[in-house]
Amino acid sequence: MLAELSQIPAVNETNQTATALEVRNLNKTYGGKKAVDDVSLAVLKGEIFGILGPNGAGKTTMLEIIEGLRSPDSNPSTSIRVDNLNVLNSKDRAELRHRIGLQLQASALFDELTVRENLEMLAMLYRTSIPIKQLLKEYDLEEKAKSRLDTLSGGQKQRVVLAASLINNPSVLFLDEPTTALDPQARRNIWEIVLKERQSGKTIILTTHYMEEAEKLCDRVAIMDNARIVALGTPATLIQRYASAQRITCRFENGGLKEEVVKALPAVEKLFPISGGYNIYTGELTATLPALLHASQSHNAPLLEIVTQSPSLEDVFLNLTGKALRD
Numbered sequence: 001m002l003a004e005l006s007q008i009p010a011v012n013e014t015n016q017t018a019t020a021l022e023v024r025n026l027n028k029t030y031g032g033k034k035a036v037d038d039v040s041l042a043v044l045k046g047e048i049f050g051i052l053g054p055n056g057a058g059k060t061t062m063l064e065i066i067e068g069l070r071s072p073d074s075n076p077s078t079s080i081r082v083d084n085l086n087v088l089n090s091k092d093r094a095e096l097r098h099r100i101g102l103q104l105q106a107s108a109l110f111d112e113l114t115v116r117e118n119l120e121m122l123a124m125l126y127r128t129s130i131p132i133k134q135l136l137k138e139y140d141l142e143e144k145a146k147s148r149l150d151t152l153s154g155g156q157k158q159r160v161v162l163a164a165s166l167i168n169n170p171s172v173l174f175l176d177e178p179t180t181a182l183d184p185q186a187r188r189n190i191w192e193i194v195l196k197e198r199q200s201g202k203t204i205i206l207t208t209h210y211m212e213e214a215e216k217l218c219d220r221v222a223i224m225d226n227a228r229i230v231a232l233g234t235p236a237t238l239i240q241r242y243a244s245a246q247r248i249t250c251r252f253e254n255g256g257l258k259e260e261v262v263k264a265l266p267a268v269e270k271l272f273p274i275s276g277g278y279n280i281y282t283g284e285l286t287a288t289l290p291a292l293l294h295a296s297q298s299h300n301a302p303l304l305e306i307v308t309q310s311p312s313l314e315d316v317f318l319n320l321t322g323k324a325l326r327d
Contacts, residue, residue: 023042051222104161175194247315
């Protein structure tokens, strides 16, 4: 087990005041195949916690169990607590829906209803709710309150989705890829909302396919692959531990350099083909870069593009899973 996971303290009164979510020995099997394999993690109160993983890694199944929407495999060592509630207890699970916020997809709302009507309908599902007027103001939707949902832009719809997930003023908020398909400005607007909600004291569990988003927003991230958590820590810690090499991205004319030529360059640690070139990982940029420039000239493969980059969370993900996050 990862060192970070083995350091999760036992559940007790003191620990419950420090953690918003704690999972131990979570398993889920479908048709003999593990969808979630012995996952343990803890999320601190007031933390933005990111979960990254390729498609099929088990993220959605794990979160749906934590949210009380699915049942885990029966195991006496399994425990799930969210906001001091035992998710495996039916009475606590009924209370849980009033304590957490779940990001709906825009398709779960009603296109033929106005923004205000959608929010009013959702507010009726909860014991208490934030006044609709306040939500409209906080999420810059006052001018769109009487507009049908199907007339809104992508960024406006996503603000409605976020307002809907926060309508019951939850302690813990689950966001599933909240900025997918948004333009860069709309994405940054959503980031501001997420950070504002964290400042108000909420704990946020976030899945994303954007590495920049994870590095910008998350205090810590867990990386899932093949149903297990393979790394957990702050973005800076994970980069230091799993991605010390620098990256050279290069593309060529005339068919480019052969892979064996690039592999033979000094200090090359790893090599990944990309369209028209390679991502080259080197432990000594000052040795690899001049040799790459010389090789492109001597093999009549002029460079179309060359970019160097310090290690990032994307490199961590690629090193641990062998996949790009958006595969």
